[in-house]
Amino acid sequence: MNKKSYSQILDHVAGHQMAANTNLAPRILAQIQKGKSAKMNPRLKIFAATIVALLVIGLVLINVPVVRAAIQSWFGYVPGIGLVSEGQIRVLAEPVSVTQEGVTLTVEQVWAASDRTLIQVSVEGWPWGALAADPPTNGCLDSASLRLPDRELTITQPQSTFGWATGYELKSMYPAIPPTVDEVTFVIPCLILASPGEAPGGWEFSLRLVPAPADTVFPVIEISTPVVITPTVAPQAQTNPTLTTDGVSLVLDRAVQMDDGYLIYATLHYENSGLGSIDIPLDPATFHLLDASGREVVYELDWEATNDILATFVPGQTAFAIKTAPIQIPGPLTLVLTSLSASLATDASFTFDPGLDPQPGETWDLGLDLDVGNRHSLRVARVTYDLTDGVQAYLRFDMESETGVMYASLFDKAHPLTGTAGGGGGSFSIGPFTCDLYYNEPLPKGPLTVTVTSISAQFPGHWEAAWTPPPNTNPVDPSTVRLSHA
């Protein structure tokens, strides 16, 4: 016997005492749905309605951020806030802290641009004892506001938070502060998710804005005529005329010269492809950046910049940004993608008969091969029937694929479901995976027709786009990239 680690032993100790195969997904998703619909904070309801309205109106109106992002030429890139349309940026003169009852809130930074304001706050000493018993329903979700001399500004995008054991960081986006206003009051009514009255509230901060230092804004190079090469379908795919990656294109949108390389914004367009969504390409085995000599350039996905553009989500597009290492060889840079991970709708179905008296824990070895279209197939290896908590029954389908399907969504159109879930191999790697269908007890009797409503899979292909950095900026010279702002 191999020597076990302490972690493995404790894993055995806990696992020995606990029910096997507990799946919390239905409970968690039900709580989220309940929180969304029945008990949503009034301000969030208004916000959600506003977002929906903007998404709809945004398709036709130019002043909606989504459309603006697509057609606007950006002036610069500001680390922390993202792309800005004009150069005049103001920042916080100095961080401002307030402490109440052992909890310290610090306004760490403010970026005031001509079109928006971003405020970063840190909270230390977050009182866990003040966490509401049912946080989504009873905890504080009120957002902070910016009080100007003549009005109050409220958030325009969902707050972003990052939590740790003793606190969290909060970034909130607001409308622009008029250029004539240099002093504002930031008001935080309560700590996130705290019970009313259980944690200090009514926080106020006097903020003073000053012009940003000269090195705050990096210039943006709009790539106005991106080189887009129609995807060349991989040889094995040419036999099937219905391959849904036709119509997918990779476009370079813009670049920002940083001190130590470029920030390159790109978009995968799939509006006319029939794909449900495309994941951001992350696999270095299939996504390459080449310099003029054809050598690989080191890069990484820049999540901060990607988050910034994801906030203006456009249907049919997956936008992302990568940060490159310094470019040593003058000439074009070429992004090459040889496979993409995407989901697409399917309508394949299979029949499974659990019989008239299925018992919890019963399994059926199906070994059923299913063609789901677009050259993909699934094998439904096994089905297991079990109960979660005496209220819900679930069927777990053990599945695998020889064609690169990583995940499938199942549905039973004939019977009401209480939820679906999946896991196992994971949605981003190839291997066996599971799909669950949840029913209220008892399980429907007799044959069930299970529909595969969508699959996630790797699609081979070849997409590339190239851009040549301005010759006067190669190799990178930090002294040439920063702008001065009075």
Place this chain on the structure above:
Amino acid sequence: MEDLPAKQSDGQAICRLKRGDIGGLECLIARYQGKALRTAFLITHDEPMAEDVVQDVFVRFYQRAACFDESRTFEPYFMRSVVNAALNFVEREKKGRSFAEEDTSELEELLEQAASVEEQVEFNTLKWQIQEVLAELPPRQRAVIVQRYYLEMSEQEMSEALDSPPGTVKWLLNAARTRLRSLLGSERTAE
């Protein structure tokens, strides 16, 4: 094809979640609920409470995921949240019940026996013993044991996670070991 590294996969899942695709959360649940449940159970010693803890932490993450920084590793952040939430639940549940910070036995000795044991029967017996002596520890001491030996966190990471000075963590860990040694000694004497 090789699997993507877990960090990248987590990043993708969070990215999907940010774009309104609840499937991203389902991926994270599928990937981490097992370890999270066992972590919470080792601290709470109450399976329904452990489920509530993990459910609560996932829901809280969902609410805060809007712009979670995917460049940070998800798992350590999430497991720290589970440990703290489990402690919080236990603190509420005990409602005035106090646990004395007692001297304990040497955990390494017990775990070392379990690590090296060849016979399944003996291993199962040791598992029960570990379970029982863990149950006697105050929740905060259980938490440091779980963090150190189950989640394999460093003392510095534990210090940050528990918001306690390194010296306090060291003391808690030592007290837990001593307490476990003492309890184990009593059991063996009784046998």
